[in-house]
Amino acid sequence: MSPIGEEIYVLRNMRRALFGEPLPTHRQSHERLSNLAALAVFASDGLSSVAYATEEILLVLVLAGPAALRMSVPVAFAIVALIAIVATSYRQVVQAYPSGGGAYAVAFENLGRLPGLVAASALMIDYALTVAVSVASGVAAITSAFPDLYGYRVAIGVLCIAVVAWANLRGARESARVFMVPTYGFVGLLLLTIVVGLFRQARGMGPVMELPTQSDIAVTQAFTMFLVLRAFASGCAALTGLEAVSNGVQAFKEPVARNASRVMTWLAVLLGVLFLGITVLVSHLHVVPLHHETVVSQITRATFGRAPLYYGVQFFTAVILILAANTSFNGFPRLASVVAADGYLPRQLTMLGDRLVFANGIVLLGAVSAILLAGFGGQTHRLIPLYAVGVFVSFTLAQAGLVVHWRKLRETEADWKRRAAINACGAVVTAVVALVIAATKFTHGAWIVLIVMPALIHMMLRIRRHYHAVDAHLSLEGVEPPPPVRNLVVVLVGSVHRGMLKAVRYAASLAADEDAVRAVHIETESDRPRRSLTEAWDRFGLGIRLVVLKTDYRNLYEPLEDYIREVLADGVYDCVTLVLPEFVVHRWWEQILHNQTALRLHVAFHNTPGVVIANFRYYL
Numbered sequence: 001m002s003p004i005g006e007e008i009y010v011l012r013n014m015r016r017a018l019f020g021e022p023l024p025t026h027r028q029s030h031e032r033l034s035n036l037a038a039l040a041v042f043a044s045d046g047l048s049s050v051a052y053a054t055e056e057i058l059l060v061l062v063l064a065g066p067a068a069l070r071m072s073v074p075v076a077f078a079i080v081a082l083i084a085i086v087a088t089s090y091r092q093v094v095q096a097y098p099s100g101g102g103a104y105a106v107a108f109e110n111l112g113r114l115p116g117l118v119a120a121s122a123l124m125i126d127y128a129l130t131v132a133v134s135v136a137s138g139v140a141a142i143t144s145a146f147p148d149l150y151g152y153r154v155a156i157g158v159l160c161i162a163v164v165a166w167a168n169l170r171g172a173r174e175s176a177r178v179f180m181v182p183t184y185g186f187v188g189l190l191l192l193t194i195v196v197g198l199f200r201q202a203r204g205m206g207p208v209m210e211l212p213t214q215s216d217i218a219v220t221q222a223f224t225m226f227l228v229l230r231a232f233a234s235g236c237a238a239l240t241g242l243e244a245v246s247n248g249v250q251a252f253k254e255p256v257a258r259n260a261s262r263v264m265t266w267l268a269v270l271l272g273v274l275f276l277g278i279t280v281l282v283s284h285l286h287v288v289p290l291h292h293e294t295v296v297s298q299i300t301r302a303t304f305g306r307a308p309l310y311y312g313v314q315f316f317t318a319v320i321l322i323l324a325a326n327t328s329f330n331g332f333p334r335l336a337s338v339v340a341a342d343g344y345l346p347r348q349l350t351m352l353g354d355r356l357v358f359a360n361g362i363v364l365l366g367a368v369s370a371i372l373l374a375g376f377g378g379q380t381h382r383l384i385p386l387y388a389v390g391v392f393v394s395f396t397l398a399q400a401g402l403v404v405h406w407r408k409l410r411e412t413e414a415d416w417k418r419r420a421a422i423n424a425c426g427a428v429v430t431a432v433v434a435l436v437i438a439a440t441k442f443t444h445g446a447w448i449v450l451i452v453m454p455a456l457i458h459m460m461l462r463i464r465r466h467y468h469a470v471d472a473h474l475s476l477e478g479v480e481p482p483p484p485v486r487n488l489v490v491v492l493v494g495s496v497h498r499g500m501l502k503a504v505r506y507a508a509s510l511a512a513d514e515d516a517v518r519a520v521h522i523e524t525e526s527d528r529p530r531r532s533l534t535e536a537w538d539r540f541g542l543g544i545r546l547v548v549l550k551t552d553y554r555n556l557y558e559p560l561e562d563y564i565r566e567v568l569a570d571g572v573y574d575c576v577t578l579v580l581p582e583f584v585v586h587r588w589w590e591q592i593l594h595n596q597t598a599l600r601l602h603v604a605f606h607n608t609p610g611v612v613i614a615n616f617r618y619y620l
Helices: 003-019 025-031 035-042 044-048 050-064 066-096 102-111 113-145 147-169 172-202 225-239 256-285 295-304 308-323 325-341 359-375 380-408 416-444 446-474 498-510 531-540 557-569 597-604
Strands: 487-492 517-523 545-550 575-584 611-619
Touching: 035 044, 035 172, 035 256, 035 325, 044 050, 044 113, 044 172, 044 256, 044 308, 044 325, 050 066, 050 113, 050 225, 050 256, 050 295, 050 308, 066 102, 066 225, 066 256, 066 380, 066 416, 102 113, 102 325, 102 380, 113 147, 113 295, 113 308, 113 325, 113 359, 113 380, 113 446, 147 308, 147 325, 147 359, 172 256, 172 295, 172 308, 225 380, 225 416, 256 295, 295 308, 308 325, 325 359, 380 416, 380 446, 416 446, 487 498, 487 557, 498 517, 498 575, 498 611, 517 557, 545 557, 557 575, 557 597, 575 597, 597 611
Parallel strands: 487 517, 487 575, 517 545, 575 611
Antiparallel strands: none
16 A cells, blocks of 8 residues: 555544444434434433523522512513423424424425525524533533633633534434433432422521522612513523424434424423422522522532532533533534525535534534634623524514414314414514513623624525526526537646656647647746756657746746637637646655645636646656
8 A cells, every 4th residue: 555545544544433434325214313312412402501591580680689589480480481382382393394494494484585594594593602602601510610720611611512513423323322311410410409409498407508698789770670571581591492303303213293292392391390490499598699600509509518419410510511512513404404405505514424414514513603602701691692582583483484384274284273373372472582682682792693693694695696696507498519619738847757748648638639739838037948848848748849938027827827818819729728747745744845836826727717727646
């Protein structure tokens, strides 16, 4: 095996060790997920949001003093009711659109192109922000237990995003295996914390470790309805991730619609129980939100002390928050592939990778999320206001689209009125919530999303117009067979050597006759003797005409371009095939020692009309 072949072999083995052996296409059905595995994959985002949703409510209410914190439980009940409404509606999305696509597919088909693109842009923004928020929250759980790491939170967060992206690039089933243990470990330990904590409160037992008192809270704002609405808007972060199941229906085992509906129900029940349980326990313990310690850390410390169970809860909370990004890494690539298949995103996003996952979408999401995390300094509270708007916009459009969908089926669907009523109720409620979030969070960062969404929609429309124009140009409708092409072959000659001789022979094979092939040499130094070159060419040039072009500015591109333009301007030839000889060395670092003239000219002529580039490689 040649040295180059050895390097390629090593790189291929490294790739397979890192991402696994390539999977054949017929294995795609075997890569689908069971309900328990799918719950771990698609529900990790929704379940993990309970780790910070209650805290977001408290951070708003605390501005009005200790008395306002008592409103956290009524706000939580309102949010749980909203979870029930949205989950019921999305069960119908799953059943009506088992092919996936979620809010985008529903809105696009029933409300039109623009509402569909609004839903798609909202969801894609939501997925990117979900990764950033989840990882930032997970890192916050780590720094709560180990405060010395606080200064490294951004670096830790970016590393975590890279690890989750890598796990997803290995395939859906492998990522599910990785995420099942932390997901169910988190649910089990958090339920244990809630049950033990509420039991201790019912028995009149005090906290195992004292918590900061509410007497030190300074009142900075009046307790108003607007403040309560702000708290409600912040707590609605608990609903993020509910839509992921509808976007990834095709990842489930058959029957996909029934299995996805079941997982949606399980997710809603677990989410409601955990969120309400944490909020009630927080209210009983009179927890105060702190910048250096999370609410979950405080209630666990008050329930178990600094016992192993405390560190277990913190560990699984950190892991589930970081792995909650996995929901987006499954939802975003699938959604992007559906939108790209319709021509509104680059078609590369529709391509399955070696492991039967949409690898390009995974890499894109990881890069955007890492930039967001670093740009906002890894602060959860700075990121959350940005993505709640997009979540509820997509909720509203999906449910409004389903109302139209059921009306279309009124002749064949006996139960259409009940289904339409459920979705209409959900659409109204989520639309009101979206307006509340936009109004209360506008100055806190929601305005950024309201700018980014139209920009993203504009980009998608431009992409669609591009593909439409390309299709029109390539259409065969009304086209006559083109006339024969008169081609001139030009081979660039720097010096005469073994590799050059093979390149000249190759160039001659492309030409129709001897007059249709020429060798061009560019003389970059006026005092350079040409005799040795011409003598070698007379001996080895195969009778092909040698043209010498002079340049006083040591530039290869301009004289060659001028020559080709003159040839084409004469009208004798329709195109020029430019043969660029290059030799390939044994090792990658040896390539640095050479000028890369062929590569530079290939790039320079890449978009020149009438020129075809052919790189002829000679392997040393």
